[in-house]
Amino acid sequence: METIGAFFAASLGTLLVGMLSSWVDRKVTARVQYRVGPPLLQPFYDIAKLLGKETLVSERARGRGFLLAPLVGFAAAAVAAAMLWLANVRPAQAFVGDLIVVIYVLTIPALAGIYGALASGSPHAAIGASREMKLLLAYELPLVLSALVPVVQMGRSPDFGPTFSLGAMVQYQHGAGWVLASASGILAAAVALLCLQAKLTLVPFDLPEAETELMGGSALEYSGPPLAVLRLTRALLLAIAPLYFATLFLGGLSDATSGWSWLALAGKYLVVVVLVVLIRNTNPRLRIDQAVKFFWMGLAPVAALALVLAVLGF
Amino acid sequence: MAWQTWGLKRSPWVYHVNVGACNNCDIEVLELLTPRYDVERFGITLVGSPRHADALLVTGVCTRQAEPRLRAVYEQTPKPCVVFCIGVCACTGGIFRHAYHFDRPVDEVIREIDPKAIIAYVPGCPPKPEGMILGAVKALGTL
Numbered sequence: 001m002e003t004i005g006a007f008f009a010a011s012l013g014t015l016l017v018g019m020l021s022s023w024v025d026r027k028v029t030a031r032v033q034y035r036v037g038p039p040l041l042q043p044f045y046d047i048a049k050l051l052g053k054e055t056l057v058s059e060r061a062r063g064r065g066f067l068l069a070p071l072v073g074f075a076a077a078a079v080a081a082a083m084l085w086l087a088n089v090r091p092a093q094a095f096v097g098d099l100i101v102v103i104y105v106l107t108i109p110a111l112a113g114i115y116g117a118l119a120s121g122s123p124h125a126a127i128g129a130s131r132e133m134k135l136l137l138a139y140e141l142p143l144v145l146s147a148l149v150p151v152v153q154m155g156r157s158p159d160f161g162p163t164f165s166l167g168a169m170v171q172y173q174h175g176a177g178w179v180l181a182s183a184s185g186i187l188a189a190a191v192a193l194l195c196l197q198a199k200l201t202l203v204p205f206d207l208p209e210a211e212t213e214l215m216g217g218s219a220l221e222y223s224g225p226p227l228a229v230l231r232l233t234r235a236l237l238l239a240i241a242p243l244y245f246a247t248l249f250l251g252g253l254s255d256a257t258s259g260w261s262w263l264a265l266a267g268k269y270l271v272v273v274v275l276v277v278l279i280r281n282t283n284p285r286l287r288i289d290q291a292v293k294f295f296w297m298g299l300a301p302v303a304a305l306a307l308v309l310a311v312l313g314f
Numbered sequence: 315m316a317w318q319t320w321g322l323k324r325s326p327w328v329y330h331v332n333v334g335a336c337n338n339c340d341i342e343v344l345e346l347l348t349p350r351y352d353v354e355r356f357g358i359t360l361v362g363s364p365r366h367a368d369a370l371l372v373t374g375v376c377t378r379q380a381e382p383r384l385r386a387v388y389e390q391t392p393k394p395c396v397v398f399c400i401g402v403c404a405c406t407g408g409i410f411r412h413a414y415h416f417d418r419p420v421d422e423v424i425r426e427i428d429p430k431a432i433i434a435y436v437p438g439c440p441p442k443p444e445g446m447i448l449g450a451v452k453a454l455g456t457l
Contacts, residue, residue: 026354035352045324049368050317053392056365216363223365223392290426 006255010085011078013309015232018239019043021273025238028277050228057222060121069119070222070229077236080105084243088168088253088265094167099147102244106199109304110136113208117218128217130206131288135198138295139205143195145303149188150179150248152310156296166247173251183314187306189249191299193272196241197279198295200234204283205291242272271286319457322368322394325357326454329367331389333384333420335374338399338440343371346443353447364390369450375403376423377415384420396453397424397433400446405435430457438441 022043034272057063080102087094108214110132116215117129154172169179179185209217219230246252246268255261286294328347332340340393346353363365364387376384376413397420402408404420419435434453436446 028355030349030352033349035349037352038354038357042325045357048317049321049325052321053368053394056390056392080418216361216366219366220363221365227366304415 006086007078007082011236012083014078014085014239014243015236017269018232018235018237019047020167021238021242024049024270024273025277025280028274029281032278032281033184036258043231047228047231050231051225052311053224055224055226057270058121060206061221062119062121066116066119066221067226069112069116070233073109073116074229074233074236076105076108076112077233077240081236081240081243084166084240084247088170088247089256091167091170094165096163096165096168098166099151099164099169101294102279103144103147106237106240106244107140109237110199113218113230115209116222117220120221122221126209126217128220131205132201132218134209134288134292135201135205138292139195139198139299140297142191142299142303144200145193145300145307146188147248149184149303149306152307153184155184156313166252170247170252170254174254178249178251181310182310184306184310187302187309189245191204191303191306192245192248193275193279194299195295196245197276198291200237200276201242202276202280204279204286207288207291238273242269242276245272318394323457324394324451326396327359327361327366328369328371329361329364329387330371331364331373331384331387333372333374333380333404334377335401335403336361336417339373339403342440342443343373343400343446346446348362351443351447356450357370365392367391367395369396369398371398371400372404372420373400373415375407375413376418376420377412378417379415381417381423384423388424388427388431394457395432396457397421397431398446398449398453399433399435401441402437402439405437437448 023038023040026042027037055067083098083102087098110212114129114132117132120126150169151162151164154160154168157176159174160168160172173179180189201208207217209219219227222230246265250268253261253265258301330340330343345351364370370388370391372384375378399420403410407416407419409449410416424431424433432453434449436449438445441449
């Protein structure tokens with residue numbers, strides 16, 4: 001019972017943080033463009049409005065899969081959020097291997113988006129789905145390589161050993177300092193930041209939802225409440241990605257009992273969100289072949305170099 | 315119904331449909347969506363699909379070829395939604411009223427499939443972006 005309560009608290013809290021972060025995104029974008037931008041509660045108004053619209057399902061769509069896919073993606077993102085909070089708030093109770101589970105579970109929203117797009121029966125959505133598939137294959141490799149760097153760095157410390165545990169990473173960084181404060185850490189963090197940008201499908205990697213090209217891409221055929229669930233999933237991912245980055249590279253929540261470290265976590269979180277938004281506002285959109293080349297030929301070797309440096313001790 | 319229109323007033327997403335315009339009104343619609351007028355303050359964003367839209371910005375005389383397409387786009391817009399006839403051509407046919415390619419104005423085309431459609435008229439050739447904002451405010455105020 002307590003676990004279920006904690007799960008709901010973590011997911012709903014992350015959802016709230018995610019909606020506020022999407023407001024931060026729109027406000028920073030507006031400021032960069034010399035405008036004022038929407039009011040604070042705009043993301044909530046958007047969701048409320050979408051819940052009041054009717055759901056239209058095209059005749060050519062496979063109705064059940066089309067409508068279930070967003071819910072599956074949302075549930076997976078909520079699970080990933082809960083696991084990240086568990087590793088940060090109670091590191092001793094996090095289990096070994098939860099890093100692998102989080103990386104796997106975070107691919108499910110993208111897969112659910114692909115399934116929903118293909119189930120909708122629209123050719124625009126099919127192109128969006130194929131691009132999302134290629135993007136997923138492209139950025140997962142450097143993301144996993146960059147996640148191995150903190151593991152290798154933990155391996156050289158005597159008390160921890162190379163475990164795939166997010167809780168152990170938080171505890172290790174509490175003692176030994178941030179993973180970012182090392183040459184391999186900086187390279188891995190830069191790679192991870194760009195891979196997270198692709199996971200959030202933000203410019204320069206927002207091909208699956210290219211508005212001007214694909215009329216809405218993979219989310220094209222969704223309307224009303226299912227579209228609201230898709231947007232809530234995006235808000236959740238916008239909250240999960242900086243938290244994941246902070247847990248792996250910036251030390252996470254170093255001490256769950258101290259108010260200062262909660263404030264520090266909020267600061268780390270805001271810095272990552274603003275970085276993601278600034279990258280989004282200052283770059284054009286890449287084509288799918290440019291994006292795949294960038295991840296496989298550009299970032300993957302850098303991540304491999306970071307891994308080699310970590311093994312050598314830098 | 316009250317909370318649905320409340321949500322609609324706070325966050326109207328627009329989709330632009332050109333059913334035979336000379337492009338003048340389309341240019342003004344695009345100017346409306348630039349940072350200078352900053353309509354995101356009101357929650358207005360341009361969406362790429364009619365299924366995401368709350369307001370259809372229809373420009374142009376509805377040519378006979380475009381009629382079934384306009385009806386299809388209207389049916390694909392989830393209700394409740396508002397149709398804005400931007401420009402004199404969309405309101406009444408304008409200077410093309412007696413031309414060979416003009417059959418009926420946009421509001422009659424839409425009322426044929428949905429007698430209870432909410433339609434707002436923004437006259438002008440082309441209407442200024444300030445005029446479009448005034449039209450949007452008045453239309454959303456009557457909901």
